[in-house]
Amino acid sequence: MIALTQQWVTTRMRLTLRNPRALVFTFAFPLILIVLFSALNGNAEVDAYGEKIRFAQFYTPAIAIFSLVAACYTSLILGISTARDQGLFKRVRATPLPMGIYLGSWVTGAMLTGIGAVVLLFVVSVPAFGVDIYARTLPAALLTLVLGAACLSSLGVAVSSLVKNAEQAMPVAQLTFLPISFISGIWFPLDGAPDWLVKVSHFFPLSHIVNAFGSCFVPGTSGSQLHGSDLLAIAIWTAVGLFVAVRRFRFEP
Amino acid sequence: MLSAMTFEISQGAAAPRTPCLGDDAVRVRGLRKAYGEHVALDGVDLTVARGEVLALLGPNGAGKTTLVEILEGHRRADAGAVSVLGFDPARRERGFRERIGVVLQETGLDQEIRVREALELYGAAYPQRRDVDEVLGLVGLEERGEAKARELSGGQRRRLDLALGIIGDPELVFLDEPTTGFDPAARRQSWELIDGLRELGKTILLTTHYMDEAQHLADRVVVLARGTVIANDTPDKLGREATVVSFRVVPGITLPAGARVERGIATFTSSAPTRDLAPLLGWAAAHDVELEGLSVGRPTLEDVYLELTA
Ligand SMILES: Nc1ncnc2c1ncn2[C@@H]1O[C@H](COP(=O)(O)OP(=O)(O)O)[C@@H](O)[C@H]1O
Numbered sequence: 162m163i164a165l166t167q168q169w170v171t172t173r174m175r176l177t178l179r180n181p182r183a184l185v186f187t188f189a190f191p192l193i194l195i196v197l198f199s200a201l202n203g204n205a206e207v208d209a210y211g212e213k214i215r216f217a218q219f220y221t222p223a224i225a226i227f228s229l230v231a232a233c234y235t236s237l238i239l240g241i242s243t244a245r246d247q248g249l250f251k252r253v254r255a256t257p258l259p260m261g262i263y264l265g266s267w268v269t270g271a272m273l274t275g276i277g278a279v280v281l282l283f284v285v286s287v288p289a290f291g292v293d294i295y296a297r298t299l300p301a302a303l304l305t306l307v308l309g310a311a312c313l314s315s316l317g318v319a320v321s322s323l324v325k326n327a328e329q330a331m332p333v334a335q336l337t338f339l340p341i342s343f344i345s346g347i348w349f350p351l352d353g354a355p356d357w358l359v360k361v362s363h364f365f366p367l368s369h370i371v372n373a374f375g376s377c378f379v380p381g382t383s384g385s386q387l388h389g390s391d392l393l394a395i396a397i398w399t400a401v402g403l404f405v406a407v408r409r410f411r412f413e414p
Numbered sequence: 415m416l417s418a419m420t421f422e423i424s425q426g427a428a429a430p431r432t433p434c435l436g437d438d439a440v441r442v443r444g445l446r447k448a449y450g451e452h453v454a455l456d457g458v459d460l461t462v463a464r465g466e467v468l469a470l471l472g473p474n475g476a477g478k479t480t481l482v483e484i485l486e487g488h489r490r491a492d493a494g495a496v497s498v499l500g501f502d503p504a505r506r507e508r509g510f511r512e513r514i515g516v517v518l519q520e521t522g523l524d525q526e527i528r529v530r531e532a533l534e535l536y537g538a539a540y541p542q543r544r545d546v547d548e549v550l551g552l553v554g555l556e557e558r559g560e561a562k563a564r565e566l567s568g569g570q571r572r573r574l575d576l577a578l579g580i581i582g583d584p585e586l587v588f589l590d591e592p593t594t595g596f597d598p599a600a601r602r603q604s605w606e607l608i609d610g611l612r613e614l615g616k617t618i619l620l621t622t623h624y625m626d627e628a629q630h631l632a633d634r635v636v637v638l639a640r641g642t643v644i645a646n647d648t649p650d651k652l653g654r655e656a657t658v659v660s661f662r663v664v665p666g667i668t669l670p671a672g673a674r675v676e677r678g679i680a681t682f683t684s685s686a687p688t689r690d691l692a693p694l695l696g697w698a699a700a701h702d703v704e705l706e707g708l709s710v711g712r713p714t715l716e717d718v719y720l721e722l723t724a
């Protein structure tokens with residue numbers, strides 16, 4: 162059973178990494194953004210998390226979450242709805258493979274790919290742009306990363322169950338992600354945004370993921386930066402996603 | 415003791431395949447299925463004995479896929495009794511899925527997956543699986559093991575579907591239009607493969623709308639039209655009672671009732687050919703004309719099929 166799960170997860174990831182679209186959005190595009198913007202104004206300072214932070218120090222964790230969204234949310238919506246349209250789910254359903262392992266391989270594969278992409282961004286940013294990471298906040302950062310990946314994947318599966326077909330998948334994924342990304346602190350900090358906007362952004366899970374993760378990279382703070390209320394919001398959205406996914410999942414177009 | 419056993423075994427082997435409950439791979443009684451107002455299956459009975467190769471023949475829209483997918487557990491019947499290898503397919507138990515092989519009419523695969531990789535991956539869940547190289551050889555893809563699914567031709571893709579259908583060494587194989595869209599050479603090759611499966615003792619239920627395919631492959635042919643079984647027999651016996659007479663029409667001749675004329679050739683099916691031919695031959699002799707292209711023969715499965723589904 163464990164060997165079977167492992168085989169499906171590793172193959173699923175291999176297939177994702179062979180897919181040029183996923184590679185571009187998850188790995189290449191975020192990397193280019195970071196390299197480009199940090200090279201342009203890496204030493205400028207931005208107001209974020211109530212502090213003045215060097216641009217690269219703010220931007221790397223924010224774009225890392227963008228990468229996580231691409232791997233877990235966007236890719237899963239597109240991947241699952243395409244697989245369903247092409248009859249892959251139906252094929253699998255007639256084999257003895259337990260459906261839990263099959264769907265689990267999609268989700269686990271997406272989470273591992275997303276976390277891998279985030280690690281890659283830091284591997285580049287730390288030496289290239291002098292981004293600091295702190296041992297004190299690392300556990301909170303990793304926990305946020307894993308819970309965030311789980312949340313985005315669960316929402317990805319849920320949305321893929323709601324979209325009609327693969328053609329709808331990309332626009333729906335972009336239209337749900339992009340507007341929310343602008344009010345969630347990915348492209349610019351929410352410090353100084355009007356109150357109501359901040360309230361709206363707090364309704365969605367993305368701002369909580371960005372905040373819980375980004376806080377771990379703010380210099381001069383103390384403590385572990387474990388943000389309980391953000392993590393709770395993330396957990397609630399994960400549960401909502403799971404609920405919709407279980408209720409609405411379908412094997413055929 | 416030994417001789418008694420031998421006797422029993424040889425008698426068992428020699429006996430014709432008589433339908434008997436414990437021995438049937440598939441047993442369907444009074445099966446009904448409607449999509450909204452549209453009745454796709456209207457009281458279908460079907461029995462497939464173990465080791466039998468049964469062809470479900472019928473025009474597009476006859477209900478073949480609906481029937482097969484109910485047996486595979488993909489769709490649910492509205493009414494009727496269904497037993498496949500002793501299981502209720504609607505429950506889709508794992509033990510059931512371990513023992514069937516399914517080749518759907520239309521089915522997808524990851525575009526980026528390699529042929530060998532797919533067989534290893536999809537084979538992994540079966541308790542008993544065939545050797546990947548052996549299966550690649552069986553379907554004639556031994557050269558393409560490292561190719562990606564998107565690099566395969568349509569025929570090769572279909573053969574990979576076949577390979578994936580048998581990788582788990584199933585007792586019962588469902589093939590929904592396994593050769594539709596194939597060129598003649600690829601079809602021949604698939605026939606050999608299916609003949610090979612028969613030799614392995616597999617029970618096979620295949621659907622087709624090609625008469626020659628049913629004739630070549632099947633022990634028994636069930637003709638389905640508009641959701642009902644309209645014939646059920648061996649390919650040889652199907653339409654044995656009838657004889658087909660055809661000849662070039664000459665002016666003035668009186669054709670028997672029910673004759674069709676197509677491009678100057680009259681054709682009719684008769685259960686009493688001597689009686690029906692006598693007036694025609696008498697007329698021809700009296701007028702000293704030759705009935706060109708006169709032929710009296712067994713109907714092909716195609717004739718029977720056209721007659722039945724007309
Ligand atoms: N999922 C479906 N929803 C509605 N109608 C369907 C569906 N599947 C098949 N039908 C209809 O049922 C009839 C039988 O279809 P099908 O079983 O696919 O026949 P065949 O495989 O013999 O071509 C057709 O008229 C088809 O349009």
Ligand SMILES: [Mg+2]
Binds near residue numbers: 478479480519591
């Ligand atoms: Mg069909």
